[in-house]
Amino acid sequence: MEHWTAKRRDFLRMMGYGASAAAVAPLLAACGDANSQSSISELRSRLVQDEAFWTQVQSMFVLNPQRTYMNIGTGGSMPQVVLDVFAKENLLKAEDSSSGYGNLLDLRQQVAPGFGVDADELAFSANTSSGMCHAILGIDWQKGDVVVTTNHEHGGGNTPLSIAVARYGIEVSRIAMPVGNDQTAATYTNLFDERIRALKAQGKRVRAMMWSSPTYVTGTMLPIAELMQVVKTHELISIVDGAHLPGMMAYDYAALGMDFMSGAGHKWQCGPGSTGILVIRNKIRASNPLPLPKWYPVHSSSYSALERTTNGTATYDIAASVTSCGSLHVPMYKALAQACASWDTIGRKKIETYDLALSSYLKERIAERWGVESLYSPKDDPKLLSALTCFNPFANKADVKDAQKSTAFVNRMLSDFGPGFVIRNASFAVIGDSVNHNGIRISTHLWHDANDIDRLVDSMWSLRNSMA
Ligand SMILES: Cc1ncc(COP(=O)(O)O)c(C=O)c1O
Structure with a gap:
């Protein structure tokens, strides 16, 4: 220097x-x-x-x-600075051979405020795809449940959806996405709202909306706040593939109120590879008064049999159940936390x-x-x-x-x-x-x-x- x-x-x-x-x-x-x-x-x-x-x-x-x-x-x-933390923490781990077990509560507490949520609402995942698997495969799908989504989704979300189709018999209804400049936020709310109404008119049980903000193909930011109005009107589970959001957009996820937002730690947030941030709604806030969906951890060393809360106080740390799975690469997550601190x-x-x-x-x-x-x-x-x-x-x-x-x-x-x-x-x-x-x-x-x-x-x- x-x-x-x-x-x-x-x-x-x-x-x-x-x-x-x-x-x-x-x-x-x-x-x-x-x-x-x-x-x-x-x-x-x-x-x-x-x-x-x-x-x-x-x-x-x-x-x-x-x-x-x-x-x-x-x-x-x-x-x-992130490379330095990563190297230093790796060396310390090799010297002390310390445990990788835990749910990284201290790091989640450091990172969560930058995303507008509490530590129990911010989990570390392996990447966006991993977060989408946690979110989608953890829901108690019933045969015939319909997920309304788009035709511009990434494989990271499409793969767990396909698994849920094969395993639980859900149905997926895809809206063809417009491209180009000739569109507004209302274009998307109308498209989702009309599709959901049409499906309901056919007697379908629409249970969830899933979309990318932004889509990875055209970079169109499907407007989360506006789409959440559609979610609330139709009382749906909301799943956002937000691969590109951490490190790019300064969103307050508690105010947005979606059930799941799966983002990458290794893209715009510039953390190490194999890191992701999964925001999970874990208490009722004014931004989304709908009941919390029933959800089970699918990749975890921590399972709480408690029911999810019906008020503003969480009954358990749902983000801990996503973050903890066997022995973790703690230096990697410390480096991610440093990247987040630099952004803050x-x-x-x-x-x-x-x-x-x-x-x-x-x-x-x-x-x-x-x-x-x-x-x-x-x-x-x-x-x-x-x-x-x-x-x-x-x-x-x-x-x-x-x-x-x-x-x-x-x-x-x-x-x-x-x-x-x-x-x-x-x-x-x-x-x-x-x-x-x-x-x-x-x-x-x-x-x-x-x-x-x-x-x-x-x-x-x-x-x-x-x-x-
Ligand atoms: C919209 C979207 N979802 C998911 C992914 C998968 O990301 P990851 O490598 O973090 O799993 C990407 C990657 O480019 C993406 O653009």
Whole structure:
């Protein structure tokens, strides 16, 4: 660290090397809400107004400078302070060979406030997929129960749903998802509400709603608060695949009130691989007065036969039953807790605002160059915004249906530019088309800035022209 300035050393200390949170306050001047309809130049100036701060944040990471890493939606990158905790705790464990048994209550108590919940409502899981298995396979499904979901779900949620179909005889009703900018939050509430009403009219027993916020294919943030109104109207169990939420969005999950939110610790939250955060409703709050669903742990060393509470006081620590299963990799979860502490210190809302401003800037620049119809992600309703951006880059619009060409675009974005860009594509159904589209998906996060996006857009445009 000798070559770093005193200012940078101070910053790193604040990010986990011992300074008090109060010392961070001067750096945390609010950066204003991103308005997705702002002009491109307004968005750009918002992004650069706090440049010194974000440059310091960028210096926390050890990312390879030969690449511009823009695939956080698949996996994040541990900052140095997290790597240090991980290494130190691994060494201590090897030296002392201490026990890995327990439910990590102390760590859950540290992490839970950043997500707006109590420790008994925040469990550590192995990743999003593991959390979805805990949630879905633990419910006391009855034959004929219907789960209403979308056709843009990830395998992490679809696999436990398929198991529940085969094992318990549930039925799955999928809503075809719209794509593009021409939609609002009400589009989704109407789609879910209408489908549920239609199923009920057929005599079906709709029992749960499951959806991704955001979807991994188009990055559309299905609006949780609004969809929870539909959940409450129809008295349903609510299961959110929130793989991308921890570390990206500063949501207060107690206020949202869903039964389950399964998120990754290793994506936007930048914790170690094999970590996840599962938020489980475990008491009745004003945000969701519905009874708690009956639920059994399926992967646990801790089982309480107590009934779930009917009031505001939990009868047992449900998150403990998810977290504890045999001997745990405690250093890994300590490293996750450090990642969460770093995010709390920077400010989760500040990160969300910056991430969404970056993504709005990218979406506006894509709309400017390629036309707004090239976007699969909506850009104008702020409730639908996430830090994922998906679009069709091709001069010949039909080329997006050619999976090989789309993969070639992804590969050439890495190989043809210096530094190359790490992005990905995603294959998904589009209403009215019999063939899947293979959109290009870009993740923008706290180590990026407006210049990265400018270079990305110029590079994608030049590749579009050479592949035309
Ligand atoms: C929406 C969604 N759900 C689930 C997953 C699976 O995530 P994990 O690797 O944390 O299990 C992903 C991964 O990309 C995802 O995007």
